[in-house]
Amino acid sequence: MNDGRHQEPGSRPTGAANQANAGGPNPATVVGTDRLVGTPLSVADRPWLDQLHRDPEVMAYFGGIRVGEAQERWVTNHLRMFEEQGLGAWLFRERNADGIVDPKQLPVGRAALRPMSAEVGVDIMEIGYTVARAGWGRGLATEMAQAMVTLGFEHYGLTELGAIVHVDNAASQRVLAKVGFAAEPTHNVELSEGLHLYFTRVREDQ
Numbered sequence: 322m323n324d325g326r327h328q329e330p331g332s333r334p335t336g337a338a339n340q341a342n343a344g345g346p347n348p349a350t351v352v353g354t355d356r357l358v359g360t361p362l363s364v365a366d367r368p369w370l371d372q373l374h375r376d377p378e379v380m381a382y383f384g385g386i387r388v389g390e391a392q393e394r395w396v397t398n399h400l401r402m403f404e405e406q407g408l409g410a411w412l413f414r415e416r417n418a419d420g421i422v423d424p425k426q427l428p429v430g431r432a433a434l435r436p437m438s439a440e441v442g443v444d445i446m447e448i449g450y451t452v453a454r455a456g457w458g459r460g461l462a463t464e465m466a467q468a469m470v471t472l473g474f475e476h477y478g479l480t481e482l483g484a485i486v487h488v489d490n491a492a493s494q495r496v497l498a499k500v501g502f503a504a505e506p507t508h509n510v511e512l513s514e515g516l517h518l519y520f521t522r523v524r525e526d527q
């Protein structure tokens with residue numbers, strides 16, 4: 322996925338965005354999974370996010386590391402999404418053996434539910450996910466992605482979700498397949514970072 326870099330996310334109220342707002346979801350929704358607890362992005366998370374976005378391996382398919390103004394813009398846009406639309410990016414921390422999360426513990430990853438970049442040309446909410454390098458290969462992205470799907474369908478009442486992934490990002494494409502997304506090549510899109518494949522998942526009752 323393009324990680325919300327192209328369109329300034331949250332700046333363009335889309336039909337899908339309005340749909341997500343219908344029903345007035347609690348903007349501070351906490352997302353729980355078996356191993357993780359996700360909390361809406363807050364300014365206190367900035368040091369961890371800065372570190373995540375400075376890792377070239379993590380950012381390889383997002384056009385390289387994100388620092389300075391670009392990082393500022395990403396954080397500001399995602400914070401504003403929560404204010405304006407009640408969704409955006411969640412930071413996930415691991416539960417301890419008692420199932421509890423120490424809020425002082427660093428996150429292991431972040432996941433997003435947000436409007437799709439305008440460049441893709443599809444008015445839909447997209448999911449996104451990124452795991453800090455040390456956490457790769459443990460199924461954490463799949464767990465966060467599933468949490469975003471459940472949130473989108475069950476909490477926000479969305480009927481379809483999208484995602485875009487760099488053509489070479491095989492691990493991420495596998496994550497999407499594991500949470501029920503299918504490729505829809507008619508919406509593949511060439512972005513500055515390269516060709517991105519478009520995936521979609523429709524809610525089961527549709």
Ligand SMILES: CC(C)(COP(=O)(O)OP(=O)(O)OC[C@H]1O[C@@H](n2cnc3c(N)ncnc32)[C@H](O)[C@@H]1OP(=O)(O)O)[C@@H](O)C(=O)NCCC(=O)NCCS
Pocket residue numbers: 322323378379380382450451452453456457458459460461462463464485486487490491492493495496
């Ligand atoms: C892509 C990313 C999110 C995967 O996170 P993760 O927690 O390791 O993912 P999971 O463990 O849940 O699942 C990864 C799956 O991809 C598979 N996989 C890993 N590397 C792969 C590769 N090079 N080719 C094919 N499949 C691969 C794994 O085997 C696993 O599938 P399996 O469960 O069937 O064995 C993580 O590498 C990351 O954060 N990358 C940088 C940011 C990014 O690319 N985000 C996605 C943007 S679209």
